[in-house]
Amino acid sequence: MNERAVLPTSTRGVALTRYPEGELQESDFAVREFDLPEVTQGSILVQNEWFSLDPSSRIRMTAGESTYFTPFALDEVLDGWAVGRVLDSAHDDFAVGDYVHHFGGWREYAVVAVPDKDWYSPRRVEVGGGIDSRHHLGVLGPSGLTAWAGLFRVGRLKPGETVFVSAAAGAVGTLVVQMAKLMGATVVASAGTDEKVRHLVDDLGADVAFNYRVAPVLDSLQAAAPGGIDVYFDGVGGDHLDAALLQLRAGGRVALCGQIAGYNLKGDDRPGIKNLFSAIEKGLTLQGFLARMYFDEFDEFYREVAEWLARDQLIFDETIIEGIDASPAGFIGMLHGTNIGKSLVRVTPRTS
Numbered sequence: 001m002n003e004r005a006v007l008p009t010s011t012r013g014v015a016l017t018r019y020p021e022g023e024l025q026e027s028d029f030a031v032r033e034f035d036l037p038e039v040t041q042g043s044i045l046v047q048n049e050w051f052s053l054d055p056s057s058r059i060r061m062t063a064g065e066s067t068y069f070t071p072f073a074l075d076e077v078l079d080g081w082a083v084g085r086v087l088d089s090a091h092d093d094f095a096v097g098d099y100v101h102h103f104g105g106w107r108e109y110a111v112v113a114v115p116d117k118d119w120y121s122p123r124r125v126e127v128g129g130g131i132d133s134r135h136h137l138g139v140l141g142p143s144g145l146t147a148w149a150g151l152f153r154v155g156r157l158k159p160g161e162t163v164f165v166s167a168a169a170g171a172v173g174t175l176v177v178q179m180a181k182l183m184g185a186t187v188v189a190s191a192g193t194d195e196k197v198r199h200l201v202d203d204l205g206a207d208v209a210f211n212y213r214v215a216p217v218l219d220s221l222q223a224a225a226p227g228g229i230d231v232y233f234d235g236v237g238g239d240h241l242d243a244a245l246l247q248l249r250a251g252g253r254v255a256l257c258g259q260i261a262g263y264n265l266k267g268d269d270r271p272g273i274k275n276l277f278s279a280i281e282k283g284l285t286l287q288g289f290l291a292r293m294y295f296d297e298f299d300e301f302y303r304e305v306a307e308w309l310a311r312d313q314l315i316f317d318e319t320i321i322e323g324i325d326a327s328p329a330g331f332i333g334m335l336h337g338t339n340i341g342k343s344l345v346r347v348t349p350r351t352s
């Protein structure tokens with residue numbers, strides 16, 4: 001008779017040691033050992049294989065209240081999206097060996113409570129047939145839903161329209177570019193290096209792409225789309241949003257997804273918007289959104305995108321960070337644009 005496997009009672013994880021002023025530093029983080037709570041009724045123990053690095057987590061690294069996210073507590077393990085396998089379960093819907101998508105990232109092991117079904121609830125995911133567990137953090141997970149909902153629900157993109165995508169080489173942007181092309185749109189994209197620009201055009205199918213560091217964004221956008229644009233998918237804010245407001249046609253739509261230009265800045269240091277009157281005179285619609293606002297459409301999103309994947313119509317770009325110890329540097333690098341596509345941390349199993 002086989003003995004029950006010895007289950008972990010602690011986990012290595014990443015903590016925030018102070019709220020940074022301005023730019024994040026690796027010294028703002030620490031990798032530490034944390035005790036694991038017991039697996040009680042209604043919870044599961046998961047061994048993480050991957051966790052996600054998401055730009056929005058930067059907002060939680062600032063002290064103060066936010067209607068977007070609760071700030072991280074200092075000296076406690078961070079959280080975020082992760083995927084792994086169940087090692088122990090006290091919940092009828094999860095069995096040992098199941099793959100699970102959950103919100104206990106930035107650590108090796110997580111004991112996760114299973115509340116009523118909502119955006120943050122753990123969910124079983126299928127792996128195999130060309131789908132890796134990490135796909136559920138990106139193209140088939142929150143990043144994919146953000147791209148899909150922002151483009152088709154908020155932006156209401158129609159075939160033949162022109163869409164401008166900023167932060168186009170990131171986790172969401174790379175998917176927006178490809179989804180827009182599948183819809184039959186003309187795609188203009190911006191990124192921060194010539195390498196990314198080439199990738200967007202040559203590999204992902206963007207019609208035109210430009211390096212926003214080379215010339216003013218408005219000049220580049222006007223040259224790329226002289227006849228104007230219909231939809232702007234905004235992951236940057238600042239000069240990108242200002243330029244898009246001037247270049248949008250009457251009745252154009254803006255999907256406000258992120259403001260990465262200001263994530264490391266505070267208050268008056270954040271870039272402002274000068275051309276908002278364009279929204280009035282041209283009848284533009286500017287709508288902010290979060291993926292979780294479209295959670296009730298997750299099944300429809302999943303079916304459509306999984307079919308594109310099965311047909312090899314989507315490329316899932318990713319930047320892999322090896323191990324928990326490298327995750328702070330990987331997160332900081334992502335905020336500075338060193339990644340292409342989704343930034344993922346591969347959790348290396350303990351050897352002892």
